[in-house]
Amino acid sequence: MKVAWAGSREAFQVSDRMAKLVANDPVFEKFSKPMLGRKELFKNTLRKAAYAWKLINDLRLTEEEAKWLRHYIDEPNYTDLHWEMFVPAIEGQGTKEQKKKWLPLAQTMQIIGTYAQTELGHGSNVQGLETTATFDRQTDEFVMHSPTLTSSKWWPGGMAKVATHAIVYARLIIDGLFHGVHGFIVQLRSLEDHSPLPGLTLGDIGMKFGHGTYNTMDNGVLRFDHVRIPRNQMLMRVSQVTKEGKYAQSDVPRQLLYGTMVSVRQTIVADASKALSRAVCIATRYSVVRRQFGSRNGGPETQVIDYKTQQSRLFPLLASAYAFRFVGEWLKSLYIDVKQRLEANDFSTLPETHACTAGLKALTTAATADGIEECRKLCGGHGYLISSGLPELFAFYVPACSYEGENVVMMLQVARFLVKTVSNLGYKQPVGTAAYLGRVTPLLQNNCAVQTAEDWLNPDAILEAFEARAARMVIGCGERLAMFENPEEGFAELSIDLVEASLAHCQLITVSVFIQKLNHEIPGNGVKRSLEVLCYVYALFLLHKHQGDFLATGYLTPKQASLANEQLRTLYSKVRPNAIAFVDSFNHMDHYLCSVLGRYDGNVYPKLYEAAWKDPLNDSDIVDGIQQYVQPILKQKLHYAKL
Numbered sequence: 001m002k003v004a005w006a007g008s009r010e011a012f013q014v015s016d017r018m019a020k021l022v023a024n025d026p027v028f029e030k031f032s033k034p035m036l037g038r039k040e041l042f043k044n045t046l047r048k049a050a051y052a053w054k055l056i057n058d059l060r061l062t063e064e065e066a067k068w069l070r071h072y073i074d075e076p077n078y079t080d081l082h083w084e085m086f087v088p089a090i091e092g093q094g095t096k097e098q099k100k101k102w103l104p105l106a107q108t109m110q111i112i113g114t115y116a117q118t119e120l121g122h123g124s125n126v127q128g129l130e131t132t133a134t135f136d137r138q139t140d141e142f143v144m145h146s147p148t149l150t151s152s153k154w155w156p157g158g159m160a161k162v163a164t165h166a167i168v169y170a171r172l173i174i175d176g177l178f179h180g181v182h183g184f185i186v187q188l189r190s191l192e193d194h195s196p197l198p199g200l201t202l203g204d205i206g207m208k209f210g211h212g213t214y215n216t217m218d219n220g221v222l223r224f225d226h227v228r229i230p231r232n233q234m235l236m237r238v239s240q241v242t243k244e245g246k247y248a249q250s251d252v253p254r255q256l257l258y259g260t261m262v263s264v265r266q267t268i269v270a271d272a273s274k275a276l277s278r279a280v281c282i283a284t285r286y287s288v289v290r291r292q293f294g295s296r297n298g299g300p301e302t303q304v305i306d307y308k309t310q311q312s313r314l315f316p317l318l319a320s321a322y323a324f325r326f327v328g329e330w331l332k333s334l335y336i337d338v339k340q341r342l343e344a345n346d347f348s349t350l351p352e353t354h355a356c357t358a359g360l361k362a363l364t365t366a367a368t369a370d371g372i373e374e375c376r377k378l379c380g381g382h383g384y385l386i387s388s389g390l391p392e393l394f395a396f397y398v399p400a401c402s403y404e405g406e407n408v409v410m411m412l413q414v415a416r417f418l419v420k421t422v423s424n425l426g427y428k429q430p431v432g433t434a435a436y437l438g439r440v441t442p443l444l445q446n447n448c449a450v451q452t453a454e455d456w457l458n459p460d461a462i463l464e465a466f467e468a469r470a471a472r473m474v475i476g477c478g479e480r481l482a483m484f485e486n487p488e489e490g491f492a493e494l495s496i497d498l499v500e501a502s503l504a505h506c507q508l509i510t511v512s513v514f515i516q517k518l519n520h521e522i523p524g525n526g527v528k529r530s531l532e533v534l535c536y537v538y539a540l541f542l543l544h545k546h547q548g549d550f551l552a553t554g555y556l557t558p559k560q561a562s563l564a565n566e567q568l569r570t571l572y573s574k575v576r577p578n579a580i581a582f583v584d585s586f587n588h589m590d591h592y593l594c595s596v597l598g599r600y601d602g603n604v605y606p607k608l609y610e611a612a613w614k615d616p617l618n619d620s621d622i623v624d625g626i627q628q629y630v631q632p633i634l635k636q637k638l639h640y641a642k643l
């Protein structure tokens with residue numbers, strides 16, 4: 001199962017080696033992070049990043065190994081933006097000459113970059129950005145300027161204190177004419193003494209949710225006061241500005257400007273399973289150790305994992321972790337394919353890839369953030385302790401619902417893709433993830449054939465149910481949209497239904513990828529049978545959670561929906577004996593989990609007790625402030641005492 005989770009034996013070996021490297025190195029200790037002040041926390045992260053970079057070079061780690069190293073160090077930091085956004089932006093949007101100049105500098109970290117798109121006033125609406133880049137023909141330069149307070153760049157990671165360069169998104173203006181938003185490479189700091197360059201105001205935007213997690217990152221604010229950059233620092237693969245100030249667009253579609261976001265959204269989907277599996281591992285191990293009620297004749301109480309209600313909250317999350325792992329793997333291969341096509345100027349699959357990355361980013365991050373919080377509650381009161389590992393994990397993870405495309409805004413992008421697909425049905429056969437929309441007649445006419453709970457243990461029945469639900473919701477939206485004279489007004493009016501239809505479409509993708517995985521790629525019958533159980537749990541849990549959709553679209557009868565639920569209960573009993581094996585297969589080491597509740601050895605109570613004594617308040621019996629503020633209250637005799 002470890003191999004099935006990792007993807008291959010080699011992948012398992014690489015990640016396992018890096019997990020051990022990090023766990024065994026005291027530099028990467030992280031238990032004390034929540035006790036550190038902001039400055040210490042930040043400096044500590046700088047130190048770890050420098051040490052990690054040295055390790056990567058000294059040990060000549062491959063890119064794959066370096067990624068795992070970063071993963072297990074488990075600390076958001078400036079290098080994330082450098083590697084995940086700055087470098088890909090140059091790769092995807094730079095010309096050959098620009099790549100030749102900038103990539104070697106970036107890849108050796110002689111310059112450190114960030115991605116400065118969001119502003120104080122606009123994040124989701126990229127076309128609404130206000131920063132200007134005005135071409136000056138006399139000097140062959142762009143003048144970067146922040147004309148309003150709301151045009152201040154706001155949020156870019158690593159920008160406040162570390163980055164030497166940024167890809168800045170700004171409105172291109174030539175001779176007073178606006179030519180849309182474009183990316184520009186801008187130097188922010190001196191490479192000699194790291195001071196901000198003239199004309200720039202740079203700072204940190206302040207503390208964020210949670211303590212020891214995202215505050216390791218210096219998310220920044222940046223303002224320009226007529227800062228000049230050479231013309232050749234506009235990223236010019238999509239559009240070019242000549243020395244004479246002529247604006248030209250190549251055959252490359254404008255959407256490629258958004259390409260870096262496609263790349264990172266794919267990474268975010270691949271990472272969702274890592275965060276969810278971590279929370280599920282903690283909650284499952286603890287649920288086996290924790291006992292409440294049910295003692296008979298003085299015997300042990302019941303392990304909380306044996307309560308059906310606990311199983312009904314925990315096991316769907318366990319199954320979701322596996323589902324997200326497989327859909328992440330699948331999306332990565334889709335992305336690698338589109339990347340190769342884009343390099344060869346084939347843009348045909350970009351719209352579908354955009355819809356998949358946007359929609360799956362929204363689906364997986366929302367479910368993972370909610371799932372981590374559910375795991376915290378599954379651990380009862382102890383889940384609220386920092387030492388459980390869950391509060392900090394939640395604080396670290398939850399901004400994924402907002403960054404890289406706010407989740408609802410992303411689902412609306414999927415909706416645009418689906419509406420377009422449906423309106424083209426007469427003359428263009430849909431392919432890939434939308435292929436089912438080409439079979440609307442049977443999907444709208446045939447109803448579910450399930451008659452017994454056993455009938456639900458059938459991938460074809462499940463797939464057809466998810467296809468019919470999604471098709472009926474999407475087509476229904478299409479029909480209602482057609483009644484509006486103004487399509488944009490209709491889209492806004494129906495946006496709630498459109499978001500629900502997009503979610504149904506994305507859930508269909510996750511379910512079908514899980515089923516595909518079982519059909520083709522699982523080594524070993526035992527592993528395959530166990531994963532089948534999880535696949536059914538995932539699908540039937542979604543069916544139960546969204547049974548309103550399945551019933552309202554008329555595909556299922558109430559009886560069939562309740563048979564699905566009956567089957568789900570039976571499936572929980574099949575998951576139970578393997579629950580610990582399922583979470584051990586994630587191969588999360590104690591160092592990575594950083595949780596006294598999720599320890600591999602199950603030695604929870606002594607370690608929980610021990611962790612409490614490490615709190616600085618326990619350094620002495622009488623702490624600072626007691627004598628000054630508590631003792632006087634105890635000793636005073638005021639009139640309230642008489643009441």
Ligand SMILES: CCCCCCCCCCCCCCCCCCCCCCCCCCC/C=C/C(=O)SCCNC(=O)CCNC(=O)[C@H](O)C(C)(C)COP(=O)(O)OP(=O)(O)OC[C@H]1O[C@@H](n2cnc3c(N)ncnc32)[C@H](O)[C@@H]1OP(=O)(O)O
Pocket residue numbers: 045046048049052053056063066067069070073074075076077079080081083084115117118123124125126127157255256258259261262264267268271350351354402403404405406409413416
């Ligand atoms: C201490 C430890 C140290 C470790 C040290 C290690 C050392 C070094 C290690 C080296 C090793 C290397 C590896 C390191 C790896 C590190 C791993 C790190 C893992 C972390 C991964 C996660 C990173 C997360 C970081 C988070 C930071 C966050 C960043 C951000 O948030 S950036 C800002 C993001 N902003 C948004 O997403 C904005 C959202 N808005 C939009 O996208 C758009 O405005 C819109 C789409 C909503 C609307 O667009 P528009 O107004 O143009 O309108 P439309 O008409 O809707 O669209 C037009 C048209 O375009 C199509 N379209 C839209 N978007 C896209 C797209 N993206 N792609 C393609 N097409 C698109 C749309 O469909 C329309 O098409 P059409 O006209 O209909 O055809």
Ligand SMILES: Cc1cc2nc3c(=O)[nH]c(=O)nc-3n(C[C@H](O)[C@H](O)[C@H](O)COP(=O)(O)OP(=O)(O)OC[C@H]3O[C@@H](n4cnc5c(N)ncnc54)[C@H](O)[C@@H]3O)c2cc1C
Pocket residue numbers: 081115116117118121122123124125154155156157214219399402403404405406407408409412
């Ligand atoms: C931790 C973190 C790190 C970040 N790092 C970076 C970075 O490195 N670089 C960078 O450039 N940015 C970064 N960002 C910014 C991030 O990309 C934006 O916050 C994100 O894109 C959301 O945009 P917004 O803040 O404008 O939200 P808004 O769009 O203002 O969202 C507010 C609400 O309005 C709703 N809404 C907005 N538009 C619509 C619509 N059309 N229809 C219906 N509802 C709508 C949303 O659903 C949401 O509920 C980061 C953010 C965070 C939290």
